[in-house]
Amino acid sequence: MKLPSETLRRGLCVSVALLGLSVAPAFAQDASPSHIAAARQAVDALDTTEQFDQILLNAATQIKAELIVNNPNLQSEISNMVDDEALKLAPRRGDLENEIARIYAKLFTEQELREIAEFYQGEAGKKLLAQGPTASREMMSAADVWASGIVRDLRNASINGAAKLAPPAQATSTQ
Template sequence: MVFSQTLRGGLFAAVTLVGLAVSPALAQEISPSHLAAAREAVDAIDTSEQFDQILLNAATQIKAELIVNNPDLQSKISEMVDDSAIALAPRRADLENEIARVYAKMFTEQELREISQFYNSEAGRKLIKQGPQATREMMAAADVWTNGIVRDLRDSAMKGMQKLAPATAAAPAKSK
């Protein structure tokens, strides 16, 4: 899940910055079918899943802030903030639409359909599910490889230094 979230998160962050810089006039150029394809792709990739906790976290933070100054009103504050949060929940659709618009600006309608088709396939769903584990194992392998490369490069450089300046060549520093 980390791989897919990281991949999707990075892609989302990049496309969001692009999307914020685009004027509303450009947003009107997206056809309904193109936007629908973008929504399908966004849903298939689970792109907006990372934003599921925003409202809940905001409500929790605001409750804590208010309760600190009014501990005697804790239950009333919690109820009031929860009611307000529930009233704001439908605005999540606005975010979904904006994410779809960002994707629609970056990809053609056909590309979005292909993305959706892939991520709805068995292989695509497996990539989303197994991607985090693959990323962890890939990073572990890269760490081992990096340590070996650094060790071997250091050894080679120290041998080279002994040839260049035998009297001044320092002993190799021990790596941690």
Template sequence: MSIQRQFRKIAFGTGLILALSPINSTFAQDISADHLKVARQAIGALKVTANFDDILPATSERLKASLIQANPNFSDEISLTVDEEAIKIAGRRSALEEEAAMIYAKKFSLAELTEIAAFYNTEAGKKLLQSAPSAGRELLRAAEIWAGGISRDLSAAANVALKEKLTKAADVKPETPAEGDAAPKAE
């Protein structure tokens, strides 16, 4: 994965965390413990936060690279220190899981979350999650091919139909002009 892409993922994840941090405390009181528990099960089954697993390691690596570039003589100390500090804040990852559970609890009822978790914990649900990205790519390719064929066939059919209609129109002789509109006759 390119560094730019990793940076975009990290920036998105960080932005998401910051955007989600100020949870409305009155709303939090409206969500039951059971509802949140099932929401956690659903997000676990859906793996909705899995894309954010790389945020801390990638941030740590970027920080190490930056600090080592500025202070190459201290590379061992920098690496060790950054890793130690990263481990200390790794527990904050659970805050994102809580935020995700709260979001899903707000969007889905307890019954819906139960159904979602149940389905995505089945073999079919797991296979859907695993296969959906490649199936989506294949479907896009198929749609592009189909659209190309539709475009080609529509263009060909419209051209043939227009040619026939225009040829018939050209073969039809103009009607005789009405009296008074008659053109002078040659003598």
């Protein structure tokens, strides 16, 4: 016969296990290894995660500054220690790559991911990645100029239209 505490403990373990399964992302279960591999290939081709390359470096720099303020005489030792700790954490960058691949696997089919990777690994895709930021800046500049012209022309046309709607003001003379 099971003791009440043993039954309670077993029930609690089962509940915790079920809770863990229920909060796991559904897409992680749905994506096959080949789907994840295609997502990784697309993510690599897009340089999607490049923007995160500085996170660890920036954190190390900030933490060094915080610690050195309190112990300026240990600047060199603190700097070396933080660098060593940062190097230990560097392999965790792969965790982010895997999570981003899962996100892409959730949003795109395996075939779409292969096509995305193929395009961005080609010359046109590489050029789009390289020139995209310049194109976006120039596009926004052109849109600003266009919007200013539209607002100016709409304002002028509306002022002229409003003038035609309102009867001319009667001149009143005071005698």
